[in-house]
Amino acid sequence: MSNVSRAEAALAPQGVTVSFGERFQASAQFDGVFKQGMALVERTAAYLEGPGRAEAKRLPPSVNVLYASESMRLTTRLLDMASWLLIRRALKEGDISETEAQRKRKGVALQAPSRSSHVGGFGELPETLRGLVEESYALHDRIVQLDRAMNVKADNAGATEALLANPVGTQMDRLRLAFSR
DSSP, rough: OOHHHHHHHHHHHOOOOHHHHHHHHHSSSHHHHHHHHHHHHHHHHHHHTTTTHHHHHHHHHHHHHHHHHHHHHHHHHHHHHHHHHHHHHHHHHSOOHHHHHHHTTTTTOOOOOGGGGGGGGGGSOOOHHHHHHHHHHHHHHHHHHHHHHHHHOOOOHHHHHHHHHHEEEHHHHHHHHHHHH
């Protein structure tokens, strides 16, 4: 075998491309994120319907308006995250097809929300609401990262390009080539 053909063989993609999305979706880690998200939805609902309502009545009018705005933003953010989680779980359990999941996912808005640091008077809101808002931001960030990673698709034609464009893959290929001589 000539050096050129050995080099070409060393640079050929090794094995099959593994889908992070499929692996993660089938993992216990996904189940953990799902449980975390649903628990946050439940705690938020319980707070807003109970103690939060009582706390809001005791706030000054200007802060009460902020409370209403932030609780609506929080609820909307949580509904979007819960929708994403439920779509992914349905796909995992085989209740919907990949095509249907993609169609449903288009209706879920996972845009980058503004942060509480951008909201004037945020510190005047009840501590529990502030905690729920901050927790929702952290979970939202995680779900957005997962969504991006899970939606990366490498078809067979593009797999070689993706491997070679990947800096780690490029370094691994160089090592394989160096040690194949």
